[in-house]
Amino acid sequence: MLQYLVNGLSLGAIYALFSLGLSISWAGLNILNLAHGTVFMVGALTAWLLSEQLPGVPFLLVLVIAMVICGLIGLAMELVVFRQIRRRTSDGNQQTLTTVIATVATSSLLIAIAEQFTGGQPQGLSQDLFVVSGYTVFGIRITNIQIAIIVIAAVLSFAVAWFIKRGRQGQALRALSVDRDMAKLVGVSADRLSALTMFGAGAMAGLAGVLLAVQINAVEAHMGEALLFKAFAIIIIAGVGSIGATVAAAVALALVETFVAAYWVSDLRDVVVFALIILFLLVRPQGISSKGWQRA
């Protein structure tokens, strides 16, 4: 019982790290980034490549490099794709649709590149990159990477929530999501803030990618896809852009999944996730947090 609680918590932490960036770019910039899962995979792939090419490379350095690379991918998407789409059309629906299609294309491109590196095969991460050790406390098994994941996710969640609620740029981002032109009129550099947001979202996805890769010891070009599906469920449950609710929904979903898998039929977990998505879309389409900070 407690064991499954710990398992669910560490899974929820990964979900939260992954979902936050997706939720923020969706809420703040109206970018539904279907390449978010792929950026996550690039984080894992970077860790694998670095540990293969430079045996003995410090884990923290790998973490930072992977985050920077994934941040830069987010940034590049903003500069090369999203910004151009915004320039070309002022019709909001058109922008949203074109943006989504562009993220799908970006995702396929990144996966194709990743498959060149992995040879289309799953790859194991070098065990020296991060030596995983397990502890048993009161009969509950937990590993150092699980602890790291939970702590990092908790700290980052608070930091992001504070940033969005109180930070100057966070407030500007919320303003941007409500009314992009008005935000410019009060002096917000919409372009720079969008770039910053995409960098941050990418970096967080990359961080989650490295952490999960270490935990499961496997890297594979399609590893982000399942997570993207879970993140959608989380955002639908939480409401777009609400940080606290996103983290809560991430942990709740992970716990539900874990308990379904533990005490019921384990492969029904995705069915339960689907059912939750549909239930929320029917009953509470705005998500649990009615005070989503974007569209009123």
Added chain:
Amino acid sequence: MKQRSSTKAPARRRALGILGLGVATALIVSGCSADPAAPGSSAGAGIKITVLADITGKAAFFGTAIEEASKYTVDELNAKGGINGNQITLTVKDTASSAATASSLMNDAILDNTDAVIFGVLSEEALAIAPLAQDAGIPMINVQAAADGITETGDAIWRITPPQGNFYPKLAEYVSKQLKAKTAAVFYVTDNAPSVTLATEVMPKAFGDVGISITDSVSSSSTETDLTTAVSRLLAGHPDYIQTQAIGAQNIALITQLRRAGFTGGIGGGTSLGANALAALSPDQSNGIVYYSSFVGSDQLPYASGNDFTKAYEAATGKQPTTFNAETYDAFGLIRAAVIASGKVSRADIVSGMAQVASKGGFAGAQGDPITFKDRSADTPGVVIQWEDGKETLAPGQ
């Protein structure tokens, strides 16, 4: 009209010309490599074999193995004078792991007088192209492609990979006798029909027959990245042995987490475990893991034709042959046996020849001596492979 078009776009014409030249060059080059000059060529009319393999795409690993083994086998057969005096012309085409591409390549093969097709590996492609082959009366031999309903398409469609269920009795015997296991748990993926049948029907029966009881049977979808709970559940019953019937990345994740959780018992899996997962693990986590397959690249096999293949393949390529290499070799072996049985090389003759081979007790190949057939599918008992320091070895006691 003619004049207008010729003045229209000289740049494009030039580009087309270059492209045409490139295609021609490619054809010549590939023609050279596919049609090795055989010394002392014989009187036969020649036999044309097309290999359709997943050289790129998600099954690229297997397709590449098939391509390599095809080249090796054709070189070897042609050097010995071909099949019944017929030199083999080999064409290898990449299906890109896509059923659509595979279909169009199969149609090409039907039109260009190919005598026999060897295909590998994805079931979804095989299901798409088997009816085309059957309609054209062209013999098609499948490597892997384990789904139901493929060989059932008709008398021209054969499978050189035995059904995985065949291998379970040997694995169960090994786990019981060598690992001394009394209890076992199994992990499997639910979105792969063969893996469900194996884990829920075949394995419990085979293990039950040797007195091993199953403590838990844990499933997941193949895309799931979180296996912590599956691991907790598998370990909850303290089994002596854990069998995994999953796909690549999940196998890696599962085995890693089982070992990290302190599980020291035996771990085993299915045919592709070695290729797919164990190579990616560190030796301390992967050494001693066992899995079944139709073949292992060993010279200690209990039949000479297998040992001969291993030695010859290693001598020619410098590499230990894999299951997929062996199956490809045997696919050519089946065609060879069919031509010898019927005495002729036409499509219909090969189809009837294969039936004769099957009814007369099979032929000697890499996977067995003899390789027999049941419902047009190879029917050998397989071997248990043990992974040691990045290599496949024949597990002891066989």
Added chain:
Amino acid sequence: MSAIEITGLNVHYGKVHAVRDVDLYVDQGEVVVVVGPNGAGKSSLLAALSGLVPPSSGRVVMSGTDITGRPAHRIARLGLVQVPEGRRIFAPLTIDENLKLGAYTVKDRARVKELRGTVLEMFPILADRIDSPAGLLSGGEQQMLAFGRALMSDPHTMLLDEPSMGLSPALVDRVIEAIRQISESGLSILMVEQNASAAFGVANRAYILDQGEISLEGPVGEVAADPRVLAAFLGVTEED
């Protein structure tokens, strides 16, 4: 030196020629009103000033600095602020957050505090509801918030786009009063309006904009007395 000086300004949206060869200036401390009917190009004129749309030709000089074609957020930093049509407050954010965003360009924290004090004193209703979402305010209150947000940027020039739109006569008076107060604090104001009578009460000079072109300009008294203006904007015919 004028607070704003526009020469030969044109704005195009594709084939639509919204602003045609407009010359206009606002002197330091002046209140200038541009009156025009729907679709005259009033908002387009202001958008070109504050950098939301790039002018197709012409020059915009603000206190001696050429700002033609600069991006909106840079122009905002130079002390030009716009209260746009329909107020455009950040509805889901609190009043406090709206005001903070108004001061986005002000780096000095003490100055922000000071500005906040002034704004809340001028519009006490905002102080009462400081932590509630701005979207819950009434139309008139939202207009006050829009003024307050604009003032938080410590501007020297303010652009107002139809501040009386959609308000009851009593609230219009309140708005005009606020504009007078703001003007008295030393700001230069350029206001565009359809409601000429209200605007004329507070302005020094007026322009009439019709189909993108300035058709009349001069001191408020003269412009208001023009028969065409009387007929078109003040609802007065010559017989009256």
